[in-house]
Amino acid sequence: MTRDQTILLVANEMAAFRNARIEGSIEKAWRALERAHIISQLHIGLHLNSHWEMLKFAVAVHDAREISGQLARLVLAPLGTLTGRIPKGNTGRSNVSAFAPMPIPDDLRDVIDEVAR
Numbered sequence: 001m002t003r004d005q006t007i008l009l010v011a012n013e014m015a016a017f018r019n020a021r022i023e024g025s026i027e028k029a030w031r032a033l034e035r036a037h038i039i040s041q042l043h044i045g046l047h048l049n050s051h052w053e054m055l056k057f058a059v060a061v062h063d064a065r066e067i068s069g070q071l072a073r074l075v076l077a078p079l080g081t082l083t084g085r086i087p088k089g090n091t092g093r094s095n096v097s098a099f100a101p102m103p104i105p106d107d108l109r110d111v112i113d114e115v116a117r
Contacts, residue, residue: 001112003046009039009111010046014053026061030093033057035108037092044081050092051077069094 001009013036020028033054040046051073058066076098080086089102096102104112 001042003043006039006043006046010036010050013039017053017057021057029057034091034093035105038089038104038108039112041086041088041090042081044078047077047081047086048074054092066094073098 013032017029017032017036020026020032033050037047037050037054040050051070055067055070055074058070073092073094080098085099087097087099087101089104090096090098090100091102092098
């Protein structure tokens with residue numbers, strides 16, 4: 001998947017995030033940020049931005065655990081991207097190991113596969 005294709009997919013998830021915030025749905029907002037993170041992992045700037053957006057949201061919802069988790073991930077993300085040690089499918093949240101690969105949601109995998117063709 002090219003960087004431009006990745007940017008478009010991330011933009012779609014960020015739009016879903018903004019809509020969820022407007023609706024007041026914290027759970028939906030986090031889900032959209034997680035999906036943006038999964039998509040962005042292979043591109044260092046996008047990957048860092050996904051953690052930056054998660055950090056800003058954690059501050060907005062006063063989630064101290066998530067704030068500290070995102071600060072750590074902002075340090076770890078460049079190392080993982082540069083060394084190629086990205087845990088594919090990882091949601092990027094503080095409630096999961098920063099090093100654990102996770103299953104990619106089926107609908108997201110389908111979109112990624114479609115764009116990659």
